[in-house]
Amino acid sequence: MLSRPVERLREGFDVVVVGGGVTGVWVAREAAARGLKVALVDRGDFGAETSAATTKYIHGGIRYLEQYDFAVVRESLRERRILALGAPHLVEQTKFIMPAWRWSKPSAPLLGAGMALYDLLSFDRNREAPASLRIPHPRWMSKKKLLRSVPWLEPSGLVGAFAYHDTLNVHPERLLLAYVKSAEAAGAVMVNHCSADGFLVDNVGDRLVVEGVCATDVLTGESLEVRAKVVVNAAGPWIDRVLATLGRDAGVGVDRSKGVHILTRALGGGVVRDAVFARAKSGRHVIVSPWMGKSFIGPTDTLMGGEEIRADRDDVQSIIDTVNSTMGRAERPLEEADVELTTVGVRPLIKAPGTEGTYTASRRHELYHHVDQGIDNVWTIGGGKWTTARATAEEMVDELFKHELKRVREVKGNSRRGAAFGAFAWARDAGPYLADAGRELVEAGLSTKSAELIARLYGTEYIEILRLVLEDRRLAEVFPSGDVAAQVVFAVSREGARTLSDIVDRRLVAGTVGRVDGAVLDRIAHFAAPLLGWDAVRAEAEVAREDARRKTCEFSRTV
C-alpha cells in the first residue's frame, strides 16, 4: 500500500525515475518487475499533470492516419488491447461516430478508406478478449439512424456516419494509481511530493558522470540525495527543464502544446451513448464524449507561449464554437454558462523541424541517451501517449539492460499479459465481479450510485472500502459526487494522498465530475485531518487554500 516512504530514498538504486506521470510510473513498474531496484519521485502527486488532462481514451489514434503515422497507430492499437485486457474494470468499449456532411473534409469516401485501414491495423484486437472487450468492424450508419443516436447533430447536408470502436479510460487518475500500486507491489519505492532539483554529478575530464539526483521533500523541505546507477528523466513536458540543471546542451527539444477540455450538460439530453467526432468546416475537431452523465468535450491543441497553464476564455470559446458549428437547431447551443469544469494539460511533443503547429505533430515517443553530449547515466523520454506508455517503458528498460545495467541480472517479466493492481482478473469480463461487489456495498448501506462507482473504480480494493464502512458507520457519509467518507480515509492511509487536491482530484471522483464547493472540502478535511496530523487551524487553512485554488481554476468564475 502506498505509504510515501521518503526515508527509503536513501537506500541506493539501480534506477531513479524523475516524474510520476503515466510514462514514469510505467517505467518504474516495468523496471521493478524485471528485477531492478527502482525509486520514483514526482514533485507533485502521481499523474497530476498531463496524465490527468487526457481525452480519456486508450485509442489507436485514427486521426494520425491523416499524417501517415502508421507506426504510431499500429503501436497504439496493440497497446489498446494490452491495457484493456489488464484492467477490464476501468476500461469500456465506446462506439465513436464520425459524421460526414456534404462539405466534410476528408470526404465520406476518404473517411471510409481511413476506417478500413484502421480496422486492418487492429487485426489482433479481439485476441483473448472477453465479450465486453470485443471490438466489431466499423460500419456505415444511415442519416436516419445517426440522428436517432445523436439527435443534436446538424441535419442539413448530413450524409451519414462511420461508426467504429475505441476504448474509454473510465477514470485515468485511478487507472494510473493502479499502475503506481503495481509498481510498488513489484518493489519500487514510489514517492510523490518530492522534486528532483538537480543531478548528483562527478566531473570526470569533460564528462558529467551522473550518480543520482538531489531531491527535496516538498512537504517538509528536507533535502535528500537519491543515488542510482542510472536516472530516467520522465518529466513529460518539463524534460528540458530537468536537464537544464546539468548546465550543458543535452540535445533535447520539446514543443509544449496546451490541451483543454470542458465538462458540460449532456448534449442531446443524456440519450447519447456514443462519442462523436465533431469536425467543423474549419477542419478543427473535438470529441464529444458521454461521461458520468455529462458531456466531456475537447481537446484544443495550441502551442504554448508563456509559462501559465490555464484554460482561458479563448480556449473554451474555441471548443464551444467547434461543437456549435456541427449542431442542429433542435439543440440549444452551448455557451459559457454550460461549462461546469475545465481540464488543461500540456502535451510533451517532440520538437520536429518542418512540422506546422502542434496539431499535426507526431505523437511518437523518443528515447534520448545523452552520452554523445558527454553526459553519462541519464536517459530522457520525450513525447508519447497515455496509451503507449507501457510500450515506451518496455523499450526504455530494454535499453537500460543493454547499456548502464548490462551487468545486472534480469528477471524475465511480461507486462503484455499483466493485470493492473486491483483488476478482478486478466482478460475477463468485469461485469459479474462488479455486480457482486456492488451488491455487497449496497447491503452495507451504500446507495446504488456509490456502490457502482466504488466497485468500478477500486476493483478488488472495494473490499477495503467495505471494511472501513462496516467498522465505522460514520464513514458511509456520502458526498454529492457519490463518493463516501471511507474513500477519504483510504486515500490518505493507503493511497499516498497528502493534500486535499490529491484526495478530491485523483482518489475520489468528486473533482473530476463537477465543482467541489467549500462545504464539501470541509467535510473531506474533517475525515482526512486526523490522519494527516492537521489540527483544526491547519485544516481550516488547507480548506481555504484549496477552495481559493479551485476558484481560480474554474473557468466560469474567472472570466
Ligand SMILES: Cc1cc2nc3c(=O)[nH]c(=O)nc-3n(C[C@H](O)[C@H](O)[C@H](O)COP(=O)(O)OP(=O)(O)OC[C@H]3O[C@@H](n4cnc5c(N)ncnc54)[C@H](O)[C@@H]3O)c2cc1C
Ligand atoms: C489535452 C490532452 C489530451 C490527451 N488525450 C489523450 C488520450 O485520450 N489518449 C492518450 O493515449 N493520450 C492522450 N494524451 C497524451 C497523454 O496524456 C500524454 O502523452 C501523457 O499523459 C504524458 O505523460 P507523461 O508521464 O510523459 O507526462 P506527465 O503526466 O506530465 O508527467 C510528468 C511528471 O513529471 C513531474 N515532474 C516534472 N518535473 C519534475 C521534477 N523536477 N521532479 C520531479 N517530478 C517532476 C510532473 O509533476 C509530472 O507529474 C493527451 C494529452 C493532452 C494534453
